[in-house]
Amino acid sequence: MDNVFDYENIQLIPARAIVNSRSECDTSVEFGGRRFKLPVVPANMQTIVDEKIAAYLAQNDYFYIMHRFQPEQRLGFVKDMQEQGLFASISVGIKPDEYEFVQQLADAGLVPEYITIDVAHGHSDGVINMIRHVKKLLPASFLIAGNVGTPEAVRELETAGADATKVGIGPGKVCITKIKTGFGTGGWQLAALRWCSKAATKPIIADGGIRTHGDIAKSVRFGASMVMIGSLFAGHEESPGETVERDGKRFKEYFGSASEFQKGEKKNVEGKKMFVEHKGALQDTLTEMEQDLQSSISYAGGDKLESIRHVDYVIVKNSIFNGDKVY
Ligand SMILES: NC(=O)C1=CN([C@@H]2O[C@H](COP(=O)(O)OP(=O)(O)OC[C@H]3O[C@@H](n4cnc5c(N)ncnc54)[C@H](OP(=O)(O)O)[C@@H]3O)[C@@H](O)[C@H]2O)C=CC1
Ligand SMILES: Nc1nc2c(ncn2[C@@H]2O[C@H](COP(=O)(O)O)[C@@H](O)[C@H]2O)c(=O)[nH]1
Secondary structure, X not given: OOOOOOHHHEEEOOOOOOOXXXXXXXXXEEEOOEEEXXXXXXXXXXXXXXXXXXXXXXXXXXXXXXXXXXXXXXXXHHHHHHHXXXXXXXXXXXXXXXXXXXXXXHHOOOOOOEEEEEOOOOOOXXXXXXXXXXXXXXXXXXXXXXXXXXXXXXXXXXXXXXXXXXXXXXXXXXXXXXXXXXXXXXXXXXXXXXHHHHHOOOOEEEEOOOOOOHHHHXXXXXXXXXXXXXXXXXXXXXXXXXXXXXXXXXXXXXXXXXXXXXXXXXXXOOEOEEEXXXXXXXXXXXXXXXHHHHHHHHHOOXXXXXXXXXXXXXXXXXXXXXOOOOO
């Protein structure tokens, strides 16, 4: 690795605008055979997405990935979504039950449009074997595999049959992997994304560490086709996390998928729980993300998302925030 940096160390350099209004800029992206309004997907976590949010996103041309923490509901979920004419996008793990679940889907003739293999350490035989199993039984599903943090891992998962890989080990807001294990891409996620994307021949999802809307444009610049976001989606009215009130202010809970709260036990805990400020309706955030990304595209000197991919950038030694608060 040559240059090591993260989101807060990068500024993209503006180019001459070709549009007269930011509204002319198109933020949509093709991913897995469908076109979505934004290159953004809320994290497949229990306090971020539920069936209702999934249906809303699919109906409104946004990508979603349902989490895997209510495993018995997944088959019905795929059926329900497809009966409504919506795409089904689910997550699986790699334990023996998950092999049976994939078999059940195939036996029932249910083919989710998207399947994500969601485990902490994706560069493993466990994930490679599951990729092969899914590709054998459900070859028409678009298969995302992760998480990984190296070019070797991206290549191996792609070779095994993954249609896309998910990059990010430990940069998440409720992640404690970096502290508890000493490993991961925490603190240099954007550089890791750049490193991985140079090796990738298929799309990459950048996962974790997004703290501002500008970080979406930076992810696209450094090779992401899609950006997975947890904390920025945690505080909405619709968010499944519990709402609490403190000193007259409303907050919503956001916990890690490897936290004690998710697991129900204190074993291999690599996640924590926090409370984020309540921030209104989900659609307002999606709209603001679209407007901010339209602005990013205009600064890139284009009118399509792709124009961000080739802009110049500088590495700022400390933090671009220089003590400023984001909001
Ligand atoms: N993106 C990230 O940085 C991280 C994300 N997470 C999220 O937390 C959730 C739980 O993840 P996970 O614990 O993988 O899920 P599971 O508990 O379902 O574990 C999946 C399988 O992988 C094995 N496994 C887990 N970690 C490792 C490892 N480091 N080395 C070898 N084998 C391993 C587990 O065995 P065993 O339990 O016996 O080791 C188990 O068989 C997921 O949603 C995941 O995305 C968790 C940590 C980091
Ligand atoms: N190390 C852990 N990572 C986790 C856990 N639960 C989720 N995640 C990852 O975080 C991102 C979201 O990051 P954010 O910065 O946008 O909030 C999510 O998509 C997972 O990859 C966990 O318990 N431990």
